[in-house]
Amino acid sequence: MAASVPMERAQAGKPHWRIENGTAILEGLWTFPALHGQIAATEQALHAVAASRWDISGVERFDTVGLRLLVRSWDRVLPQQLVCSDAQRALLEQILAVGDAPPLPRRHILVDTLTAIGEALLHPFSHVGDFLRLLGGYVLASLVIVLRPRLMPWRELSVESYRAGVTALGITALVGYLIGMVLSYLSAQQLLQYGANIFIVDFLGIAVLRELGPLLCAILIAGRSGSALTARIGAMKLSQELDAMSVHGISHTLRLYWPMISSLALAVPLLTLWTTLFALAGGAVAARGQLDIPFSLFIDRFRDVVPVRQLYIGLAKGVMFGFAIGMVGCHFGERVKPDSTSVGTSTTASVVASITLVIVLDAIVAVALSLTGK
Structure with a gap:
């Protein structure tokens, strides 16, 4: 898997790569729809690629998912020998600068339960306020029509x-x-x-x-x-x-x-x-x-x-x-x-x-x- 890509993935538009003379060449679409369901497996396969040189200039399109996948497979360090366009390099540097989103803090089950109870208790009051506002608007509109029948x-x-x-x-x-x-x-x-x-x-x-x-x-x-x-x-x-x-x-x-x-x-x-x-x-x-x-x-x-x-x-x-x-x-x-x-x-x-x-x-x-x- 590290040296080549299965034939079913090496299709036009699909994300695929190959090894030529020690160079890992990436082609196709490296976007979330194209990678859907294969993100983890693709990241592991790229991480195992033994290549001294990487060429991503032939990639048709990147999105954030594809860029993050590639950066993680490189252990968040750009290869010294990287062939890419200026726009691709700028995007990669932005991904490295932003970093991955921090994990959400773990919350205690008691806090979540009390929060859910509070939201359930307060939710009807928001309905009451909106309903009364609508009722007041209807009454005012009725008064306007009575005073100005032409409306x-x-x-x-x-x-x-x-x-x-x-x-x-x-x-x-x-x-x-x-x-x-x-x-x-x-x-x-x-x-x-x-x-x-x-x-x-x-x-x-x-x-x-x-x-x-x-x-x-x-x-x-x-x-x-x-x-x-x-x-x-x-x-x-x-x-x-x-x-x-x-x-x-x-x-x-x-x-x-x-x-x-x-x-x-x-x-x-x-x-x-x-x-x-x-x-x-x-x-x-x-x-x-x-x-x-x-x-x-x-x-x-x-x-x-x-x-x-x-x-x-x-x-x-x-x-x-x-x-x-x-x-x-x-x-x-x-x-x-x-x-x-x-x-x-x-x-x-x-x-x-x-x-x-x-x-x-x-x-x-x-x-x-x-x-x-x-």
Whole structure:
């Protein structure tokens, strides 16, 4: 190995060397991609070369990895007989002057553990600060629009409402219909045992209008539109579109975040009503098949036993859920770092945080309404 190089390595572009009349001649590319996986073996082989003269003038290209490998194989001393260009010699001298990076100091496992615990405890506070800053910006943008209506971003609001609302009609209708059928089938099996078939209307009406309709719709929108907001804002950060907006004096909050959040606050309650109607339709179909309840009787009973207040509660939840999803989506989009992996990580975190926040808000509202007797 010291006297020659295997044939598979002596190819055009590959780093290779040969011995001629006591001279070690290096050729090819001495870069990290070309040396990848063979750095240690190549360094050992060069160190064992017994040559009084070295010729590296035929090397096509060096990078830092190749230069450091060569210097280490020479025990950090340039050969007395070295044939190279002036640029190559200057680079070698720079490598010798800089030296190898010092090894990282060893840290105690207790220090690392305490540091990790501290970072985990402080990490949520950074989210809270950024979230409150975004919320304050949204409120200020709303005041600006109220005081100066001509600044209303109608086009952006229309586009975002279409993306969040119209394009989600199909999936929300399908899922709502199937969930209504499943609930009706499961309830029918229990109600048949007690002869209380007609009470399936009471159960479906209150459960779907007040809880399942808003919650199911919000979860779908969080996974669909909330993640899309984060991904789009993250992509705009990577492509420096947000920086370009700042250079041109365009407010991110007014032209970007405000339409995104407001469109979800408007679209989610409408989608909640849409999802609820299909869920009730699926429940009515299942009740007709399982309990032999006619559609006319289902509608009459629903109108008599389900107060319209339940619909208002469901729509109010939709507004709250839509606003929360938009805020979380924009928040995690702003926290995207300038690398490609951060977009996927932030998008995943956005979906998880949105769904968790929706469920927490729904639980808070349910407890509050139960305490007030409503």
